[in-house]
Amino acid sequence: MSTVGSRLAELIEDENLNNTSFGKKINTTPSAVGEMIKGSRNIGINTAYKIVKAVPGLNLNWLFFGLGP
Template sequence: MVNSDQFGKRLQRIMDEYDLNATSFADEIEVGRSSISHILSGRNKPSLEFVMKIVSAFPEVELYWLLNGKGSFPKKTVEPIAAPKLPSNQLQADFESTTTIPSESLKKVLPGEPTDSIEESLAPVKQEAIERIVIFYKDGTFKNFVP
């Protein structure tokens, strides 16, 4: 259950952080202006729709912090590490110099799968030991896996 008094204080903190008064905050999250003053005064409890509008309009607000006061505001984010830029011609050269995967390796990696169709559908891979695997995400972050 959300404590209305504490929720009002957290709501006020959000408004202060973004330098918004009750009117501009209400406009920002598209609710009636009286809703803000009623929640700030503790008269009304916030609805789920009201809470979700705040989280949607202000992504730095953690839902758990807003509801329970636990966590942090603004959200603490980990700075993504910049991925090294490789020339595209080097990537193409690496790809073209690959060979196929032996079927015994496929059986170890993908048990229960028919190896005939897997061998035909997988792109060729170098038969050297894997140094690391890097997965790049659209938001610019990546994960680095070292076997």
């Protein structure tokens, strides 16, 4: 079963980014991105908004629940 963190890691890889470059896109630190991937930090509404702005067309149902494309 995939997790929010594993889907976030997949998204970052699909965008050809790493934790540092993705963190810059969403205005957070690489360590915070790593913590979100590991599941030790939740993705709050403000961060979700920043992710959607950084990755147009992202399906939040997929990111959070694994539903849809």
